[in-house]
Amino acid sequence: MPDGPSEAVAAWVNEAGAATLAGRMGMVFQEAGPERVVATMPVAGNTQLQRILHGGASAAFAESLGSLGAALHAGAGRIAVGVDLNATHHRPVRSGTVTGVATALHLGDSSASYEVVVTDEAGRRVCTARLTCALHGARGRVRGRERG
Numbered sequence: 001m002p003d004g005p006s007e008a009v010a011a012w013v014n015e016a017g018a019a020t021l022a023g024r025m026g027m028v029f030q031e032a033g034p035e036r037v038v039a040t041m042p043v044a045g046n047t048q049l050q051r052i053l054h055g056g057a058s059a060a061f062a063e064s065l066g067s068l069g070a071a072l073h074a075g076a077g078r079i080a081v082g083v084d085l086n087a088t089h090h091r092p093v094r095s096g097t098v099t100g101v102a103t104a105l106h107l108g109d110s111s112a113s114y115e116v117v118v119t120d121e122a123g124r125r126v127c128t129a130r131l132t133c134a135l136h137g138a139r140g141r142v143r144g145r146e147r148g
Helices: 006-016 055-074
Strands: 028-032 036-042 078-089 097-107 111-119 125-137
Touching: 006 028, 006 036, 028 055, 036 055, 055 078, 055 097, 055 111, 055 125, 097 125
Parallel strands: none
Antiparallel strands: 028 036, 036 097, 078 125, 097 111, 111 125
8 A cells, every 4th residue: 555645545445445345335535544534335235125325335335444444453464354343323314425434542552442433425324333443463464474
């Protein structure tokens, strides 16, 4: 991931993530840094049969934002993996766009935690989530040495 202003990192994520779940769900990142990640997601295409925003879509949205922040905190050569996610759904949303803001609660050496608030176009809270990610060395390495 590139370094630089959070808007430039967000633009890179939007391009690089087009073929990922975030891209398929229509997430668009506006800011991306270790302390704060902001994105939007359309309700259309992310609903359940009752045509309201799917709780799983809100959870995937929240985890995408928090995991990105944790990965940026972890830095080059390290990965962030979600180990705990909880989400409380406050109200249904039937149309429009939701906005998610992930705010760092803890940025440590081995873990990072985020609160993610998802709001509707009127600014009403739709979902509150908390995500904790474990931070690990690059894949293929175990405790500072090559796996093999």
